[in-house]
Amino acid sequence: MKKPLLLVSLSALGAAGLVYAGADAQVLKNHDSNAPVNFTADRIEVQDRADRVIVSGHVEVTQAGMTLNAARMTVAYRNRPGGGTGTNGVEIDRIDASGNVVVTKGDQTAKGNVAIYDLNSRLITMLGNVSLTQGTNRLTGGRLVIDLTSGRSTVDGRAAGGGGSGVSSGAGGRVSGTFSVPQRKE
Numbered sequence: 494m495k496k497p498l499l500l501v502s503l504s505a506l507g508a509a510g511l512v513y514a515g516a517d518a519q520v521l522k523n524h525d526s527n528a529p530v531n532f533t534a535d536r537i538e539v540q541d542r543a544d545r546v547i548v549s550g551h552v553e554v555t556q557a558g559m560t561l562n563a564a565r566m567t568v569a570y571r572n573r574p575g576g577g578t579g580t581n582g583v584e585i586d587r588i589d590a591s592g593n594v595v596v597t598k599g600d601q602t603a604k605g606n607v608a609i610y611d612l613n614s615r616l617i618t619m620l621g622n623v624s625l626t627q628g629t630n631r632l633t634g635g636r637l638v639i640d641l642t643s644g645r646s647t648v649d650g651r652a653a654g655g656g657g658s659g660v661s662s663g664a665g666g667r668v669s670g671t672f673s674v675p676q677r678k679e
Contacts, residue, residue: 521559521598521599521601521639521641521644521646522641522642522643522644523641523642523644524556524557524559524598524615524641524642525556525557526556526557526612526615526641528556528557529556530554530555530556530568530585530588531554531555531556532548532552532553532554532555532566532568533551533552533553534548534549534550534551534552534553534566535549535550535551536548536549536550544569544570544571544572545567545568545569545570546567546568546570547565547566547567547568548565548566548568549564549565549566550564550565551564552564552565552566552590554566554588554590558598558599559596559597559598560595560596560597560598561588561590561594561595561596561608561610562593562594562595562597563590563591563592563593563594563595563608564591564592564593565590565591565592566588566589566590566591567588567589568585568587568588569585569586569587569588569589570583570584570585570586571583571584571586572584585612586611586612586613587609587610587611587612587613588608588609588610588612589607589608589609589610590607590608590609590610591606591607591608592606593606594606594607594608594619596608596617596619596639600627600628601625601626601627602624602625602626602627603617603619603623603624603625603626603637603639603646604619604622604623604624605619605620605621605622605623605624605637606619606620606621606622606623607619607620607621608620615640615641615642616638616639616640616641617637617638617639617641618636618637618638618639619636619637619638619639620635620636621635622635623635623636623637623648625637625646625648628673629671629673630670630671630672630673631670631671632648632668632669632670633648633668633669633670634648634649634650634667634668634669635649635650635651635666636648636649636650636651637649648668649668650666650667650668651666
């Protein structure tokens with residue numbers, strides 16, 4: 494018998510929800526943000542003076558078994574002191590993705606309009622019509638924050654935590670979900 498994969502705790506007013514994967518389901522827990530980042534795309538533009546790379550067209554970024562797909566991404570980096578040039582002298586700080594963003598690792602998939610992957614804080618924040626699925630379990634809302642250290646995912650009904658962000662929050666500002674319930678013995 495499979496344990497429930499996602500637990501939900503709704504706020505008193507039901508305006509926001511908190512979701513975290515059960516102990517058996519934390520495939521994003523302890524993700525290695527220091528692993529090499531590989532990418533493919535139709536186009537790449539290196540902006541050395543701005544310390545960023547813009548990749549567009551069927552972009553796919555992979556890191557330690559996690560895949561991030563989007564129409565366009567901006568990769569912010571910095572040169573390590575004494576690192577020289579080449580891949581050993583560059584450290585990626587952040588990846589901003591837009592256009593049908595999908596993050597996948599194991600049996601978990603997160604989708605949204607935009608995403609920010611902060612490699613230093615080990616957080617992925619997704620905004621706009623977000624969904625988090627694992628097997629037949631599914632949550633939808635306006636904003637999703639994935640903590641790659643703990644494996645904890647938080648879904649909230651508002652796209653940016655308040656006000657008119659211009660990003661559609663989906664589900665009318667509320668979190669909604671569908672969960673599989675294991676068959677109980679009577």
